[in-house]
């Protein structure tokens with residue numbers, strides 16, 4: 001109890017730098033006590049660090065090329081953090097993303113740009129590129145979409161799921177991810193505690209409603225979608241099916257590693273059979289991917305979306321080979337305005353972990369660690 005109220009005081013202290021009204025809201029319902037033992041500075045400090053941490057995380061999500069791997073929160077367990085500080089964090093995130101710099105910018109829906117960026121910036125994902133372009137062509141060229149567009153991205157870490165989501169945001173919305181029509185949910189940040197699901201349900205529903213009312217084409221991205229509590233389904237369903245609400249052509253993108261083993265196995269089978277990975281079709285992956293989601297059972301939100309036939313397109317991301325990682329490395333050099341040589345690209349990929357043990361074919365972290373390694377080279 002004492003600890004909780006100390007943390008609460010810490011929150012009040014931090015929030016003070018925001019607005020007086022917010023402080024008032026947080027103070028409401030707060031029981032006094034604990035001020036005198038001097039410990040609340042510790043609490044305050046903890047919360048501030050946490051806020052900084054999550055800010056870094058968002059920055060990394062928005063612009064990974066400018067993000068050092070060391071700045072990323074290593075673990076999302078938040079072991080020492082109370083529910084109050086997490087609620088503070090989510091409120092804080094909502095405020096930050098709704099304040100000053102952010103605006104309900106215009107919708108640009110630049111299909112040409114989308115196609116161009118996918119072909120230029122995404123490596124080794126012929127299926128994902130095709131599926132994304134086709135889905136958005138159909139969706140955007142339909143003057144009265146009957147339902148929102150629901151995409152589910154599947155694949156290993158570092159294979160380009162976040163990158164593709166960002167490219168979509170950048171080409172469909174002016175001002176990229178800063179546009180307030182876009183909302184990104186991180187389960188570990190927004191819905192961390194199983195005991196507070198009822199609150200999360202209300203919060204999530206409110207966010208979906210607010211943005212759907214104010215935006216002609218909202219984009220909702222759920223990162224780590226395999227960690228979204230199933231209980232939140234009731235908040236999402238009305239906006240996905242839009243049975244009750246007014247028709248808004250919303251876009252939902254779920255990102256997860258679910259089914260990545262199945263995808264990787266298909267890719268490996270093709271390779272072992274001496275076939276090109278570009279020969280892999282969406283049909284080759286569809287059944288194994290869906291089977292592995294089905295195996296997860298009803299404790300996974302995507303299982304429900306799939307069994308209720310609510311996902312329009314399952315987008316598989318293939319595991320990346322050395323040649324693809326080298327292309328990512330080249331991109332990172334170019335993005336930093338640095339010259340590069342074939343040798344530098346070789347050196348960069350040499351120390352990475354490739355699996356399986358025998359063939360050493362696929363990068364275990366995709367392109368994820370490449371940008372960071374450039375710093376070591378210099």
Ligand SMILES: *[C@@H]1O[C@H](CO)[C@@H](O)[C@H](O)[C@H]1NC(C)=O
Pocket residue numbers: 108110112113114116
């Ligand atoms: C669409 O994107 C392309 C490629 O990035 C760009 O050249 C073009 O100016 C964009 N069109 C509009 C209308 O913004």
